[in-house]
Amino acid sequence: MAEIKEFTQEYIDNNSPEKDKLFQQFLDSQEPYTSIFKNNPWLLPPDFKKPLESGDHFWNTTVGRKHPYWKNKNLPKPTKEITQIRKDFQKWGYALIEEGMSKKQCKVFIDRLLEQAEGEKLANVNSLTPSGQYVHTLINKGKVFRQCIEQDIEAVQAGALIENFLNETLGKGWICHSFLANGAEKGYYPQVLHIDQSPLSPWITEEAPALVNTLYIPQDVNEENGGTLIIPGSHKNIIKAGSNGNVGKLNPAINLEANAGTIMLFDGRLLHGTGVNKTSKIRFVAAMSNVKSWMRSQENWIISVDPEIIKNASPKLLHRMGMQAVTYGGTIEGFGIGAAGKVDESRGSIKxxxxxxDEGEYIRVGELSSTSPKSVLKKNYTLRQAMKKAKSK
Ligand SMILES: [Fe+2]
Known part of the structure; x- marks a missing residue:
């Protein structure tokens, strides 16, 4: 019990009327979603206990070229041209890389993914979402996926283009936030439309996104098999509303139409979600989102990546998985503060x-004092070893 009156819970409660609390209205606003749903009721989530309704709902749509509103609007078409990709991304919030993966690369990708999905079902570790089966942490589940994270042209022929585009839009030093495959299956539900940089909400980054997603499309997608739902240009509605504004009426959603091998780049502020699959075959796309160098990742690869993969990983892959600390992210016991988050930078390597x-030999620095026994002061602290190692490089 606190002895000073002002420090007691009772006193604090009595002096904290809702109207006095700082920033509450903003922090509890749940924007941009509050205004999105209020001004666009057709975007409300489905009732997950009932079969999907027909009528004016975001999931009842079609591809852009067949949509009465969008068919003459010159939406992004798959292209290999970085100049066009920049224009599409800026105007519509997404761009499509034509043949980002070759036919052969696509086959390696989808074969491994389908095999993995089956294996996870048999092992009873499959992740079932309201849209269908997801396969998480692809980094552990095949060489092809690790190569994609590195943008290795052996697995993804447009790798250099993607990497340049991400350097440009996120700033160098960006890391992977997650790489997981989203399945859409018959009889399941659409994903509620969302922006991928929602964790930052209710702040909106207005000048540039804080997250850019790369959607790998290893099989044809369309309005029949659950092509990703998107509202083209919706990032501009979000930006215009800003951090404490109202999102007004939005344009209709469409299903993404793309051939196998296409890679969609999209802005973390674009409204999108998994579509409804009406066919009997599962539809997979795989989302690799990427964030600023200091941000926390969605998938905690620092813990989950297999030790063998870490042992054999290239400096670039280690960086992508967030194992290069930077002053404001990923430091361990002070190690990494002052690091710039570069590939193979010894003073930031938390490997x-x-x-x-993994060896069970991590010795952390705990309570120490001038009277600590020598045996404690001389412990083989991992921090000391890491600092020594970094210096010797
Ligand atoms: Fe998403």
Whole structure:
């Protein structure tokens, strides 16, 4: 019990009327979604207990070229031209890379993915969402996926283009936020339309996105098999509303139409979600989202990546998985503060800590004092070893 009256819970409660609390209205606003749903009731989520309704709902739509509103609007078409990709991305919030993966690369990708999905069902570790089966943490589930994270042209022929585009839009040093495959299956529900940089909400980054997604499309997608739902140009509605504004009436949603091998780049502020699959075959796309260098990742690869993969990973892959600390992200016991988050930067490499952890030999610095016994002061602290290692490089 606090002895000073002003520090007691009762006093604090008595002096905290809702109207006095700082920033509450903004922080609790749940924007941009509050205004999105209020001004566009057709975007409300389905009732997950009932079969999907027909009528004016975001999931009842078609591809752009067949949509009465969108068919003459010159929406992005698959292209290999970076100049066109920039224009489409800026205007519509997404761009389509034509043949980002070759036919052969696509086959390797989808074969591995379908096999993995089956295996996970048999092992009873399959992830079932309201839209269908997801396959998470692809980094552990095949060489092809690790190569995609590295934008290795052996697995993704447009790798250099993607990497340049991400350097440009996120700033160098960006890391992967997650890489997971979204399945859409018959009888399931659409994903509620959302923006991928929602964790930042209710702040909206107005000048540039804080997250850019790369959607790998290893099989043809369309209005029949659950092509991703998008509202072209909706990032502009979100930007215009800004951090404390109202999103007004939005244009209708469409299903993405793309051939296998296409890679969609999209802005973290674009409204999108998994579509409804009306066919009997599962439809997979795989989302690799990427974020600023200091942000936390969606998939905690620092813990989940297989030790063997870490052992054999290239410096670039280690960086992508967030194992290069930067002053404001991923530091361990102070190690990494001052690092710039570069590939193979010894003073930010936290691989040494993870290896010690895997060996059961991670010794953390705990309580120390001038009277600590020598045996405690001389412990083989992992931090000391890591600092030594970094210096010797
Ligand atoms: Fe998403």
């Amino acid at each position: 040494y800590f993870r290896e010690a952890f």
